[in-house]
Amino acid sequence: MTRANWDQKSTIQKVKEEYEKREPALQASYDRLLSAIKEKISDIQKQGPKxxxxCDYTAIEENDGQVPKELLERVKETGCLVIHNVIPREEVLQRKEEIKEYWYGNQERTGAKARGVMNALGLFKLREHPNLFKCITAANLMWHDSKGDTEWCPTKPMLYIDGCRIREPGTEGGMFAHVDSGGIERWWHPEYKKCYQAVWDGKWEELDSYDVSYRTTSVLPTNKLFRAFQGWVAMSEAGVDKGTIRLCPMVKEGTAYYLLKQLLDKEMKAWPTVHSMSLRDELFPLINEGLVTIPDVQPGDFVLWHCDLGHSVEFTHNGDQDSSVAYIGASPMCPMNAEYLVRQKETFRQGGKGPDFVERDGDLGPEENFTEGRPTADDLSDIGKKMMGLAPYEISSQDDEKTRAVTEKCNKILGF
Known part of the structure; x- marks a missing residue:
């Protein structure tokens, strides 16, 4: 695979020409937004991590595998959720040791330095944990299909291979505020920009951040799998000033803000890339004012944030132990994601990174040479094989006609 290429100058010019004629309506919408967003920031700053x-994992389990009703609107409003006690602590700590042995042991054997790894068996054991599978499904179920004909199935998740972080106390690190799942595509991509149509119509208040329509047909240059939520499983304790994630918990307002400010602020000279979108303070100050560190978590807790949500990572880590996470998001079954799994199966067999990362970086990465402890399909559980597209998804008697059709189509794409 090669790096994604795009005609930056031409694309930006086309975006400017398309939205110029809408500027009066967009400006009026933006003015209303600024008032609403500042009020919300005040509440965020008063409450902090709270x-x-x-919720606890038991709340998901006792509510038929869904986010509790009394919490659902709050989660959808903020765009994030911390689920405690998803995987037993001792099991997570064991998996972390297995990840470290694979990571550091192979570095020592091969001399190939890695910032993180994606293919450790310990990581796959976390990804395929039955409790996590239920939480991922619960996250997918918060989305809906306004069109009614979208080919997707939220109860049959597909896995996006991502990495992990093991950060020792006092070490440098951190990330400025940003949003993943594409950048400039939000303005120009024929399908993806439809996800934000309410904003482009000057009606940001009507933006539905949980409408799956167009999300599952937006094949982006380097974000070719739809992640409803990004997320990670804690492999250590984490909290304020311990080198962990900060979220801007206002998904609708935050999204409308960075979309409109990019168009309307004449001082904005830089445009995002096709990989992600920088939300640095000098560009988007209100996102940064709304950032808050997550509440305290322990090994086995699951942190989820909406794919459009601004987030950063603390630059200071003043805790007394490592700050470690395994990045695992929530993605539903759909044909686009199945197409990604076809490519991901191949990079997995080669010991490489996921296809999005290969596309971005132009190589398979150092794990291609990590021969010790590299997992194969036989090492995965039945759940893991299905989520990876290495085994077909079953069609049950409880599946409706649409779910059966989507499952059959995705299985065919995957070669079954």
Whole structure:
């Protein structure tokens, strides 16, 4: 695979020409937004980490595998959720040791330095954990299909291979505020920009951040799998000033803000790339004012944030132990994601990174040479094989006609 290429100058010019004629309506919408967003920021700053919704895994399990009703609107409003006690602590700590042995042991054997790894068996054991599968399904179920004909199935998740972070106390690190799942595509991509149509119509208040329509047909240059939520499983304790994630918990307002400010602020000279979108303070100050560190978590807790949500990572880590996470998001079954799994199966067999990362970086990465402890399909559980597209998804008697059709189509794409 090669790096994604795009005609930056031409694309930006086309975007400017398309939206110029809408500027009066967009400006009026933006003015209303600024008032609403500043009020919300005030509440976030008053409450701090407590602003971010939390629940225990048992609450998901006892509510038929869904986010509790009394919490659902709060989660959808903020765009994030912390689920505690998803995977037993001791099991997570064991998996972390297995990840470290694979990572550091192979570095020592091969001399190939890695910032993180994606293919450790310990990572796959976390990804395929039955409790996590239920939480991922619960996250997918928060989305809906306004068109009614979208080919997707939220109860049959597909896995996006991502990496992990093991950050020792006092070490440098951190990330400025940003949003993933594409950048400039939000303005120009024929399908993806439809996800934000309410904003382009000057009606940001009507933006539905949980409408799956067009999300599952937006094949982006380097974000070719739809992740409803990004997320990670904690492999250590984490909290304020311990080198962990900060979220801007206002998904609708935050999204409308960075979309409109990019168009309307004449001082904005830089445009985002096709990989992600920088939300640095000098560009988008209100996103940064709304950032808040997550509440305290322990090994086995699951942190989820909406794919459009601004987030950063603390630059200071003043805790007394490592700050470690395994990046695992929530993605539903759909044909586009199945197409990604076809490519991901191949990079997995080669020991490489996921296709999005190969596309971005132009190589398979150092794990291609990590021969010790590299997992194969036989090492995965039945759940893991299905989520990876290495085994077909079953069609049950409880599946409706649409779910059966989507499952059959995705299985065919995957070669079954």
């Amino acid at each position: 602003y971010i919704p939390e």
